[in-house]
Amino acid sequence: MKANNPFYFGRMVKGNLFTDREKDTERLIANFKNGLNTIIISPRRWGKSSLVQRASEKINSDKIRVASLDMFSIRTELEFYTEYIKVILVATSSKWEEHLKILKEFLKQITPKITVGIDPDHTFSLGFDWDEVKQNAKEILNLPEKIAKSKGIRIVVSIDEFQNIAVFNESLAFQKMLRSVWQRQEETCYCLYGSKFHMMQELFERQSMPFYRFGDLIHLGKIGEKEWTEFIKERFENTGKHIDDVYISKIINDVDKHSYYVQQLSHLIWEKADTEVTSMVYQEALDDMISQNALLYQRDTELMSSTKLNFLKAIASGVKQNLSGKNMVAKYKLGTSANVVKIKNHLLSEEIIDIQNKIVSFIDPVYELWFKREIL
Ligand SMILES: Nc1ncnc2c1ncn2[C@@H]1O[C@H](COP(=O)(O)OP(=O)(O)OP(=O)(O)O)[C@@H](O)[C@H]1O
Ligand SMILES: [Mg+2]
Incomplete structure (x- = not known):
């Protein structure tokens, strides 16, 4: 008998679907x-x-x-x-x-x-x-x-x-x-x-x-790497499939320990893997996850002003702070310093970025993956 997919993403999880x-x-x-x-x-x-x-x-x-x-x-x-x-x-x-x-x-x-x-x-x-x-x-x-x-x-x-x-x-x-x-x-x-x-x-x-x-x-913080590793490993083993630690770390890294996406990506990998997770299975699952969410991301991005887009491009290419400095404004075509402040506030209230200790980051790790692929 074929086992059921042991990963779930959507609304609340309970019982042994809940970890840590x-x-x-x-x-x-x-x-x-x-x-x-x-x-x-x-x-x-x-x-x-x-x-x-x-x-x-x-x-x-x-x-x-x-x-x-x-x-x-x-x-x-x-x-x-x-x-x-x-x-x-x-x-x-x-x-x-x-x-x-x-x-x-x-x-x-x-x-x-x-x-x-x-x-x-x-x-x-x-x-x-x-x-x-x-x-x-x-x-x-x-x-x-x-x-x-x-x-x-x-x-x-x-x-x-x-x-x-x-x-x-x-x-x-x-x-x-x-x-x-x-x-x-x-x-x-x-x-x-x-x-x-x-x-x-x-x-x-x-x-x-x-x-x-x-x-x-x-x-609320994120669920830890150790807990996710055990959770994923166990769920594969219990349903007669095997996943190498390398791929578990990849899952955890690619979606930055985000609860929903860890489950979504694991779900897709499990579905595609016969008994063993291979690099092809992994890549296909990752692509699927990005495209399954793409419609939403497109909609969020389509109507953005070009300076806002440029701001996100800077973040996506690794520049995470001091974006209102003169050099940065010129380099990334952000308009004026005052404009950068406005952009930041917009993106914060739209829940696209978060700022902790002046470091700007994408809130949604899969949006970031998609953005790097499609826009950067
Ligand atoms: N403790 C957990 N163990 C395993 N998976 C979890 C856990 N918490 C959340 N998840 C995963 O994240 C998904 C979303 O969980 P939940 O709805 O509780 O989050 P939320 O913070 O209330 O979301 P929202 O911000 O949309 O209200 C779940 O469907 C599940 O896939
Ligand atoms: Mg909720």
Whole structure:
């Protein structure tokens, strides 16, 4: 029988598809136990959602309940409150009769609109009236705290794609209120993270923003070389295929230990290899990975101004700092020094580059590979 491909890339990974991150998991669990708010920031697809899910599964118990809210499709305050109430109810009691009891007890001023399906335990949907919600916003935000106190439990509210809050109407005022209510809670803590790296940095790392210093800020690192090596080797061996250490190092280097791409490239190599990974298999898989992502990269690059493109060309050819210096501006045709500053800010907010200690780098290692091939 043919074994299934042991690599996965896409949304969250769990079980034995999840590797390493032991220290990060411990830190999250400790924060949850101690009621400490946590913020997780990293570039796209390094493994934030998987990590939080992992820690949540480990800690979820009678005494500590995790309510998970995904703001992926949430754009308004009303949608936010509705989902917030739902996930908290679902996390703290399993029967919908009890949900109603809790609502009656703790949200006295609000009359929910309830739709119950054929199987009430699974198709139970709640709706609220905007005016009622607006009038009682603080009460809603305090719902987990009230439930926690009355049940003698603790609640962790985990919120993915939190940066969507920035597109709400009057977002700043809303953020201020959230913070002021949430930070007074004793039995409830929050874990906030999201896939938009730059927006998350703006929300949490700017002194003027309401959520500045809201909690333990984790800059999630990459999974280590040793852990990836073991992970890849084992998955090949367990499915009757062999991969030499040389190719494992190549995978790790070519995609710069990026979680999603390590899995994608390994997936493609595994698929192509009969029983043994050869240099031809490797090359084909690498080409496939680049072309599978190429459409996206083309779109990002097509409309770029020529100075922006020149800036990226400089980075791709190894020049990583002092690009606003006179010589560099002339050599790479970057316009003016002031223009370079603008370009940098654009590329930062578009999440194409990152700057650490003045060193500029591509955020997406496969975009860099593609760029070197097609543009440089
Ligand atoms: N601990 C891990 N072990 C193995 N693979 C992982 C791990 N974490 C992430 N990955 C790989 O990266 C992919 C993306 O993971 P995940 O969705 O958790 O990242 P994310 O940081 O939440 O992404 P986004 O920024 O898009 O929200 C997974 O599908 C998987 O291929
Ligand atoms: Mg995610």
